[in-house]
Amino acid sequence: TGSFGTFPKAISDLRRAYLDECEKSPDPFIRYELGKIMDQNRKAVANLMGAPVETVVFVPNATTGVNTVLRNIEWNEDGQDEILYFNTIYGACGKAVAYVCEYSRDSVQAREINLTYPLPESMILATFRDTIKASRAAGKVPRIAIFDTISSLPGIRMPFEALTKICQEEGVLSLVDGAHGIGHIPISFQTFQPDFFVSNVHKWLYVPRGCAVFYVPVKNQHLIRTSIPTSHGFVPKKGLGSPNPLPNSGKGEFVENFEFNGTIDNTNYLVVGESIRWRQEACGGEKVINDYCINLAHEGGKLVAEILGTNILDNEEHTLTQCCLVNVLLPVSTQPYENFQVVEEEKKGLVTPWLEQTLISDYKTFIAIYSFQGQWWARLSAQIYLDKSDFEWAGHTLKALCERAGKGDVSSFAGTN
Amino acid sequence: MARKTPFGQQMREKHFGFAPSYTPLNHGSFGASPLIVQQKQRELQKLETERPDSFIVYDLPDLIEESRRAVAPFLGVPAEEVVFVPNATTGINTVLRNLEYKEKDVIVHFSTIYDSCEMTIASIAEMAPLTASSVLVEYPIEDDMIVKRFRYRVLELIDEGFNVKIALFDTTLTFPGVRVPWEDLVKVCKEFGVLSLIDGAHGIGDIDLTHVGAVGPDFFVSNCHKWLYNPRGCAVFHVPLRNQPLIRTTIPTSYRFQPKKENEAAEQPPKSHFIELFDFVATMDHSPYCCVPAAIDFRKSICGGEEAIRRYTWGLARLGGKSVSQILGTEVMANSTGSLTKCSFTTVGLPIALKAEGEAVGKGCYSVKDALKIKAWLNKTALKEFDTYLQVGLHAGTLWVRLSGQIYLESKDFDWVGYKLKELCLRLEGGKVEL
Numbered sequence: 001t002g003s004f005g006t007f008p009k010a011i012s013d014l015r016r017a018y019l020d021e022c023e024k025s026p027d028p029f030i031r032y033e034l035g036k037i038m039d040q041n042r043k044a045v046a047n048l049m050g051a052p053v054e055t056v057v058f059v060p061n062a063t064t065g066v067n068t069v070l071r072n073i074e075w076n077e078d079g080q081d082e083i084l085y086f087n088t089i090y091g092a093c094g095k096a097v098a099y100v101c102e103y104s105r106d107s108v109q110a111r112e113i114n115l116t117y118p119l120p121e122s123m124i125l126a127t128f129r130d131t132i133k134a135s136r137a138a139g140k141v142p143r144i145a146i147f148d149t150i151s152s153l154p155g156i157r158m159p160f161e162a163l164t165k166i167c168q169e170e171g172v173l174s175l176v177d178g179a180h181g182i183g184h185i186p187i188s189f190q191t192f193q194p195d196f197f198v199s200n201v202h203k204w205l206y207v208p209r210g211c212a213v214f215y216v217p218v219k220n221q222h223l224i225r226t227s228i229p230t231s232h233g234f235v236p237k238k239g240l241g242s243p244n245p246l247p248n249s250g251k252g253e254f255v256e257n258f259e260f261n262g263t264i265d266n267t268n269y270l271v272v273g274e275s276i277r278w279r280q281e282a283c284g285g286e287k288v289i290n291d292y293c294i295n296l297a298h299e300g301g302k303l304v305a306e307i308l309g310t311n312i313l314d315n316e317e318h319t320l321t322q323c324c325l326v327n328v329l330l331p332v333s334t335q336p337y338e339n340f341q342v343v344e345e346e347k348k349g350l351v352t353p354w355l356e357q358t359l360i361s362d363y364k365t366f367i368a369i370y371s372f373q374g375q376w377w378a379r380l381s382a383q384i385y386l387d388k389s390d391f392e393w394a395g396h397t398l399k400a401l402c403e404r405a406g407k408g409d410v411s412s413f414a415g416t417n
Numbered sequence: 418m419a420r421k422t423p424f425g426q427q428m429r430e431k432h433f434g435f436a437p438s439y440t441p442l443n444h445g446s447f448g449a450s451p452l453i454v455q456q457k458q459r460e461l462q463k464l465e466t467e468r469p470d471s472f473i474v475y476d477l478p479d480l481i482e483e484s485r486r487a488v489a490p491f492l493g494v495p496a497e498e499v500v501f502v503p504n505a506t507t508g509i510n511t512v513l514r515n516l517e518y519k520e521k522d523v524i525v526h527f528s529t530i531y532d533s534c535e536m537t538i539a540s541i542a543e544m545a546p547l548t549a550s551s552v553l554v555e556y557p558i559e560d561d562m563i564v565k566r567f568r569y570r571v572l573e574l575i576d577e578g579f580n581v582k583i584a585l586f587d588t589t590l591t592f593p594g595v596r597v598p599w600e601d602l603v604k605v606c607k608e609f610g611v612l613s614l615i616d617g618a619h620g621i622g623d624i625d626l627t628h629v630g631a632v633g634p635d636f637f638v639s640n641c642h643k644w645l646y647n648p649r650g651c652a653v654f655h656v657p658l659r660n661q662p663l664i665r666t667t668i669p670t671s672y673r674f675q676p677k678k679e680n681e682a683a684e685q686p687p688k689s690h691f692i693e694l695f696d697f698v699a700t701m702d703h704s705p706y707c708c709v710p711a712a713i714d715f716r717k718s719i720c721g722g723e724e725a726i727r728r729y730t731w732g733l734a735r736l737g738g739k740s741v742s743q744i745l746g747t748e749v750m751a752n753s754t755g756s757l758t759k760c761s762f763t764t765v766g767l768p769i770a771l772k773a774e775g776e777a778v779g780k781g782c783y784s785v786k787d788a789l790k791i792k793a794w795l796n797k798t799a800l801k802e803f804d805t806y807l808q809v810g811l812h813a814g815t816l817w818v819r820l821s822g823q824i825y826l827e828s829k830d831f832d833w834v835g836y837k838l839k840e841l842c843l844r845l846e847g848g849k850v851e852l
Contacts, residue, residue: 012466023449024436025436030447063671092699095670096674098676102676102678210701226540228510230510236539262503263447263640366470366471
């Protein structure tokens with residue numbers, strides 16, 4: 001589920017109903033109904049988050065949310081601004097940072113925080129503080145730090161609440177990429193107060209793709225001048241331009257800015273509330289779901305590691321695994337380790353694509369395979385539609401695949417496209 | 418051979434999903450797609466749901482390529498110069514936010530620019546040294562006057578020491594709904610070395626664009642979900658090979674962005690990876706991009722092809738507009754060459770007296786300041802009482818209504834709306850309306 005999410009039939013039926021209503025009379029639906037229904041759904045997810053409704057809007061995905069923040073920041077012309085980010089930053093976000101720096105002709109620069117896993121939480125926090133110090137010692141101004149709630153690859157929980165507090169103490173803006181966030185782990189915005197936050201609801205909240213929540217506390221809303229792309233809701237500083245052709249909603253500039261950002265089908269934004277309700281009624285609520293999934297990830301990951309004769313990625317305090325993702329080391333290497341399958345050094349680039357493709361073609365499943373710190377890992381997602389037997393199956397499947405890799409199947413892999 | 422469904426009421430009943438009491442006279446705003454194409458979309462969405470990871474990673478690129486190959490001939494350009502973005506607004510943002518600006522750079526546009534585009538320029542100008550220069554255009558106007566004014570403005574700006582970096586103009590305007598002499602404007606751009614960015618939001622599927630490749634604008638974007646009957650949101654974004662290096666990133670930036678620093682470090686210069694860049698930007702529902710071949714096929718096999726569709730929709734707009742103007746006692750927006758109406762829009766004046774600001778307003782008369790309120794009242798009332806949405810707007814001190822000809826409409830629909838409009842305007846004239 002971690003990559004693209006999925007959703008139950010009840011939700012897709014409701015979405016289809018909205019789409020049909022839209023097709024029956026497009027103008028009235030899009031101009032008059034959409035905004036109202038979207039507000040109801042904003043309220044539902046804001047309640048879930050424990051955040052005021054005026055701080056929450058929808059964007060198509062977390063990538064758009066992150067881009068929106070980074071492109072809105074006015075960088076200082078003295079060229080000393082820095083963006084802090086971790087080496088485990090999601091690929092697209094890393095590129096967004098790189099782009100912003102490039103476009104600014106390096107007047108803003110990026111500083112990477114390198115972590116080697118596993119490591120204790122206190123080390124993550126200490127390294128973060130040290131990086132802020134180092135930035136200042138170099139005469140720079142760390143303006144904003146971007147970090148995950150749960151990083152993607154590896155899929156591990158970051159101490160995002162504590163990192164946010166450090167940012168507050170140090171006067172650094174915090175941009176939290178909660179792509180794996182809402183619906184995955186409990187997050188309350190009563191206690192957790194980042195400067196900017198995005199979370200995909202199409203991942204773990206069972207909403208059809210793509211829909212993400214973009215949270216900006218009222219005190220920071222003036223920093224977000226434009227949506228990406230810019231659209232009708234933008235209010236120019238100099239007061240020029242024609243009035244917004246869509247009906248005035250009186251909801252405040254921030255909310256209006258994000259209400260309509262170019263024609264897309266965003267009927268999926270309209271089922272967020274229903275999804276939250278379904279999770280409550282059909283599943284027993286967020287806590288029940290989270291507990292089940294986190295527990296399954298723990299037990300399932302342990303099982304897979306046993307079958308493979310390896311281990312899961314975790315630290316001693318087990319803070320990294322407080323989520324529904326688990327990362328299992330694959331017994332594949334270019335070195336002759338005991339009980340590991342050996343692949344040739346020159347073929348190591350083929351391992352991940354071969355494994356992923358063969359999992360689909362021969363075993364009809366998709367498991368995220370990635371290389372990290374010189375090793376190969378499989379990232380599994382626990383979900384309410386899975387149980388231990390699925391993980392057991394995954395373990396045996398991965399074992400068989402790794403054996404094939406060792407026997408030379410990777411070497412003859414031609415790859416696709 | 419199966420008998421073709423005739424355009425009009427029968428086409429509507431057989432192939433479109435409008436509510437029976439609704440009269441869809443505003444295709445221009447959000448488009449509509451036939452049931453067959455919606456069905457195709459549903460199938461694609463189902464595939465994506467059943468095996469999300471493998472669909473997105475393995476099937477999607479091929480489906481998008483098929484769509485690109487199907488739509489490229491509509492612009493008369495190679496498939497390698499065409500990608501998809503969710504909508505024209507995103508396409509415009511992509512171009513304008515990719516360009517680098519320096520002091521004295523100017524973007525020239527017309528006063529009739531679509532407001533999201535105007536907002537985009539204003540947003541960019543807050544952080545980059547870009548100045549906007551707006552050329553006033555009031556309709557009706559002759560094509561050569563538009564081109565003349567544009568040329569004069571460019572010359573003026575150059576004279577004043579500005580660098581006219583780029584010009585943005587439409588193929589067909591949003592309001593009034595009129596055709597723009599974009600081909601001649603591109604010629605002027607080329608004469609002065611100005612980049613041309615064409616907002617063809619209203620374009621593909623309505624007007625013939627097979628000469629875009631030959632005319633050679635620098636950037637071109639057109640919504641497929643408006644006139645091509647494709648599901649929302651899907652727009653075609655055309656960038657000729659020579660300009661692809663200028664489009665460094667998608668909007669938003671995603672993992673396929675190649676930083677210059679990485680390129681410099683590489684041994685070989687990077688090949689243009691324009692197509693790859695736009696193939697997957699971020700998680701969204703890509704099914705609209707994949708429906709383009711189905712939409713094109715519907716237009717070909719059920720409708721008889723582009724020319725057949727155009728002949729009907731343009732013809733209906735012309736006839737319908739004339740009829741409405743006669744019922745209202747007003748005029749259709751037109752110029753002497755008839756160039757404005759070479760599209761599926763017709764824009765008809767409303768018989769509502771609007772006094773200029775400061776002038777005395779008697780009973781049944783309104784101030785131009787009330788124009789927005791009148792529009793809102795017309796929108797609300799027409800919907801509530803007649804179940805139709807009227808695209809009403811103010812232009813050059815008068816209120817107009819923009820109507821869209823379509824294959825699911827007939828002239829009786831235009832006659833009907835003419836009488837309804839007359840009723841509504843009489844009520845406004847009566848002065849008892851609460852705005």
